[in-house]
Amino acid sequence: MSNLRLYTFPGNKNAWKAQIAAEYVGVKLDVPAFEMGKTNKSPQFLKLNPNGKVPTLQTPEGAVWESNAIARYVARLADKGLFGVTAFDAALVEQWIEFSTLNIDAPMSSWLYPLLGFMDYDKKKEEAAIVMVKKNLDILDEYLASHTYLVGNSVTLADIIGAANLYHGYTKLFDEAFRKDFPNVQRWFLTLVNQPAFKNVMGDVVLAKETMKYTPKKNDKAAPAAKESKPAAPKESKPEQPKKESKPAPAKEAAAADNGEEKPAPKPKDPLALLPPSKMIMDSWKRLYSNTPGAKFKEICVNGLWNGADVPNSPTNEHFEGFDPEGYSIWFCEYKYPEENTVNFIVMNKVGGFLQRIDYVRKHAFAVMSILKDDKGQFPIRGMWIFRGQEIPAIMQEECFDLPLYEWTKVDTNDAAVRERISALLCEEDKIDGLENVEVKVFK
Ligand SMILES: N[C@@H](CCC(=O)N[C@@H](CS)C(=O)NCC(=O)O)C(=O)O
Structure with missing residues (x-):
């Protein structure tokens, strides 16, 4: 210890x-x-x-x-020369640490992170990042043409941080053609990662066969070709597109209509607000979900979804009226590309990002998204959603580029098996569909 x-x-x-x-x-x-x-x-x-x-x-x-x-x-816990020998050596160690962090790691992250799904992809930004990486690798390559290590004649912290920062480059981004332009950096990197101290930590380093590329998903807003296309329609229904009049009138027209008086453009009408009123209030369901204590969750919240229930600890003695199949619909969703999902925190970010991006539909939607784990080391994403109306809200279909990445199935809420699965998802049971339920994200 x-x-x-x-x-x-x-x-x-x-x-x-x-x-x-x-x-x-x-x-x-x-x-x-x-x-x-x-x-x-x-x-x-x-x-x-x-x-x-x-x-x-x-x-x-x-x-x-x-x-x-x-x-x-x-x-610094023991003097093994990791800052060199002299004060000048120590300054050079710091110099190369800064250079590697700011001039190589930073642009390389701008290149890599969108490919890993951490950031939105932008071709121009990617090109600019590659130019920066190359420019700084050129500087490093020239220096290493006459130096075995970055400072002095043995490994220092500058080499350690420099090599760690280049790991994703050499294993994911730099293909053979790219590497050829920086022979001295490659020699230095391979020398380091084959030292026992590096190998014990990093394991075997396998150089990239090809450069990781951005693969645009159908309808991905980042993909130029997909910009004009609409998201794929969900499996069992053809969602209605929002009515023309729900778009804001241009400010000029609004002003003209008002005898030339300047007036702000009217707010777009919410098509879901035009639906016949429902006895079920989404906010009330969310309070029931949030206020029900864990020990009584199934009894009060899940049962309450179908049969109505008093919201626990409600200062106004609120009663949730129960699910209204005419005013609302329930959907299951499943991520279509589970083979992409092999690193759990990336999958969690993917789901978290999706739910953050749809804040505009919070009034009309509730979701429980489960990140599962299968025996292939993949993390399938499956969830249940409650939407106001019988379709996925049109605004989500227009705005949300995560939507077509999932298969959507509107469910029959009278079906006992469907209710059983909804209960398992809501209760965050350890197993969903026989798979380990690793993490749950809720949209409420
Ligand atoms: N500049 C920081 C970066 C730390 C960082 O961004 N860590 C990421 C993982 S690589 C993280 O913990 N992310 C979790 C989060 O942001 O919630 C460092 O070098 O330590």
């Missing part, structure tokens, strides 16, 4: 910086069990690092976060 605990998910190149430094200085870093999105958002973790990010190092004196700071701290 060490008195240093490094919080990270496995394979985090930012955590490797400290882990490789620890190999050189002969220090042990414990890596506790960690679940992205859970461990790092817990109150205990946020006391260590209010950013909720990893890596974070817990030491007897307190916590350190930011991977370079953690690596510097670890590298």
Whole structure:
């Protein structure tokens, strides 16, 4: 047992910086069990690092976060030359750390993250990022033409951080043709990652066969060709497009209609507000869902969905009237490309991003999205949604580019098996469809 605990998910190149430094200085870093999105958002973790990010190092004196700071701290725990020998060496180590972080890691992240689904893809931004990466690799390549390591004649923290920062480049982005332009950087990188201290942490490094490419999804707004096309219609229904008159009138027209007096354009009408009134109030359902204590969840909330229920702890003694199949519909959804979902926190970000992007439909929708785990190491995403009306709200069909990535099935709410599955999803049961229920995100 060490008195240093490094919080990270496995394979985090930012955590490797400290882990490789620890190999050189002969220090042990414990890596506790960690679940992205859970461990790092817990109150205990946020006391260590209010950013909720990893890596974070817990030491007897307190916590350190930011991977370079953690690596510097670890590298100073014993003098093994990781900052060189002289003050000038130490300055060069810092120089190359800054260069690698700001001039290589930053543009490389702008290139890579959209390909991994962390950010929206933009071809122009990708091109600009590649230009920056190449420009800075040129500088590094020229320097390494006459230097074995970045500073002095042995490995320093600059090499450790530099190589960690290039890991995703060499394994995902730089194909053979790209690598050929930077022979000295490649020689230096391969020398480092084949050192036992690096290998113990990083494992075998396999160079990219081809450059990871952006694969536009059908109707993805980032894909230029898909811009004009509409999302695919859900499986069992043809959703209505919003009526023309629901679009805002241009400001000029509105002003003209008012005898030349300037007037702001009218707000677009909400087509769902025009539906016949329903006894079921979406907000009331959400309060029932949120206020029901866990121990009584099935009895009060799930049962209440079908039969109505008093909302627990309601200061106004609110009663939820129960599901109204005429005013509302329930849908199951399933992500169509589970083979993409192999890293759990990326999948969680994918679902979290989807739900954040549809804030505009909150009044009319409720969802429980489960991230499951199958025996192929994939994370299927399946969920249940309640929508006002009989269709997926038209605004969502127009605006939401996540929608066509899922198969949508409107369900028969009188079917006992359907109700059973809705109950399992709402209750966040350990197994959904026989698969482990790893994480649940709720839209409410
Ligand atoms: N500049 C930071 C970056 C830390 C960071 O962004 N960590 C990501 C994982 S690579 C994270 O913990 N994200 C979780 C979140 O943002 O909720 C460092 O080098 O440590």
